[in-house]
Amino acid sequence: MEEFSKNFKRIRMEIGISKLRLANELNVAISTVDNWEKGKRLPNILNLFKLCEILRCSSDEILGVKIIDK
Secondary structure: OOHHHHHHHHHHHHHHHOOOHHHHHOOOOHHHHHHHHOOOOOOOHHHHHHHHHOOOHHHHHHHHOOOOOO
């Protein structure tokens, strides 16, 4: 959860979208977005996909998935 919240905040700030705008686009309360950013909660799968669309990032990037080459 910590990896998601750190990546989420970084990506959101890099593209310059406010928590309020993001909450409005996702149709959730601003406190929900704040809880994601603080690592108190995680978005459901549908909101995760919407977040990635809005933030223009992959789910791997926001979740902090590392691809290991064999």
